[in-house]
Every structure is written in structure tokens, then in C-alpha cells.
Amino acid sequence: MKELIDYILQFGTLNKQQIALVESKMREVELQKDEYFSQAGKIPKQVGFIVEGVMRGCYYTNNGEEITRCFISENSLVVDYVNFEANTPSSEYLQASTACKLIVFSKQDWEELSHTIVGWDTIQSKMVQKCLFQKSRKGPVISQDATTRYLEFIKNYPSLTNRVPLSYIASYLGVTQQSLSRIRKNIR
Structure with missing residues (x-):
């Protein structure tokens, strides 16, 4: 849990009561290799923070070919945030590439932090921007060999x-x- 609190504090300040509230909303989850954190066709219901392991974003083409779009490793948020926020089904999978240990917030708990902690929205926005940047990190340029x-x-x-x-x-x-x-x- 310390890793997540340290991560959050990079983006803003929280007092001891606020940190205790954040910690009360966390739950630890372990995923085995190849288990899904979220799946295409389903509405993402949680935000995760990778303590240990590597996850990948992937999807399937119309002819069933699996495409890995990104990798997400330790000390990073993992969430299909656009669909999480919009409450719409995801078009890709977030899957454990290795065994993973995560700290997870349910959608309800994540939103409750927004309503309870003054300044959480700013911290959350910065964390999500970093998460989206990492997920969109420029993939390989196919014109390169x-x-x-x-x-x-x-x-x-x-x-x-x-x-x-x-x-x-x-x-x-x-x-x-x-x-x-x-x-x-x-x-x-």
C-alpha cells in the first residue's frame, strides 16, 4: 500500500485522515498470468495500481488475430479509463502478462474519494493523464524494419x-x- 500512497503523493498532498480514507478503500488483488483485469465487451468496474508484475492491453482483429497494444508495469495505474468513466463496454482486454499483485478500487470507492477529499479530482486527473500517456506510448512504427x-x-x-x-x-x-x-x- 505504501507504493500506491507514494505514487499518489507525487501528484498532490493529502493529510493523514485523507490517506487513511484512501487506504480504507483499497483492496489487494492477485492475478495469475493470463487472467483478465478487464475484458472487451464488459464495462470496466475498477481502477488498479500494479505493485508487482506486468499487464498488457490487447484486442482481437476481425480475423481473430491477437494484437498487443501496450505494456503496463509496476508503479502504474491500470484501467480503461475512458470506458470506466463513461460506463460503457471496453473494446480491449487488460490482461496479466505475468503474475500480478494489484491494489484495486471499485468504481464506487473511486468516486467516493472524489466526493470526500478536497483536491482529489486534481490528483486523480494527473494520475489518469499519466496512465493514458503510458497506455498510448507510441507503439512500433510499422514503416520501420x-x-x-x-x-x-x-x-x-x-x-x-x-x-x-x-x-x-x-x-x-x-x-x-x-x-x-x-x-x-x-x-x-
Whole structure:
């Protein structure tokens, strides 16, 4: 819980009573690898903070191909915020790429913090902006060759190459797993 409070305090100040209220609304959740935090076709009902592990945003094309759009790791919020706020079904999945430990707020508790803590909306807005920026972080440019895309991935996500399945990385880069294996072999 300390990690989340430290994260929140980067965006504003809270007194001890406010921190106690935030802590009273938190619950710890563990997801196994491949479990979903939120799913396409369903309305997102929670906001999470990743204490340990890596999650990914993904979707399926019309022909059933799985596409990884982003990776989200420790000390980050995880939520499909646009659909969470609008109370509309999501178009993508948020899935655990590794076993994950999260601190989670229900929609009701998240909104209650807004109504109770003066200044929470400003803090929340800054946290959400950072979350949206991380999720929208520029993906690989398909016009670049695959090796360049992989090198960019390593630069943007240095800690993930040995933590998440190669199939997810290949999907993110828009290459086959075999191509990714060749690229990795040639770089070493």
C-alpha cells in the first residue's frame, strides 16, 4: 500500500485522515498470468495500481488475430479509463502478462474519494493523464524494419524482455515469433 500512497503523493498532498480514507478503500488483488483485469465487451468496474508484475492491453482483429497494444508495469495505474468513466463496454482486454499483485478500487470507492477529499479530482486527473500517456506510448512504427522496432521496444521497456512471453512482444512489434527469435539472435 505504501507504493500506491507514494505514487499518489507525487501528484498532490493529502493529510493523514485523507490517506487513511484512501487506504480504507483499497483492496489487494492477485492475478495469475493470463487472467483478465478487464475484458472487451464488459464495462470496466475498477481502477488498479500494479505493485508487482506486468499487464498488457490487447484486442482481437476481425480475423481473430491477437494484437498487443501496450505494456503496463509496476508503479502504474491500470484501467480503461475512458470506458470506466463513461460506463460503457471496453473494446480491449487488460490482461496479466505475468503474475500480478494489484491494489484495486471499485468504481464506487473511486468516486467516493472524489466526493470526500478536497483536491482529489486534481490528483486523480494527473494520475489518469499519466496512465493514458503510458497506455498510448507510441507503439512500433510499422514503416520501420523489425530490428529497429525491437531495439525501440528494448529502449522503451528495458525490464520486460525477459519477463513477458515472446509471443506478446512479437504481437506488439507486428512480427511472427520466429522472426522475433531471429532478430534477438542476430542482435546478441
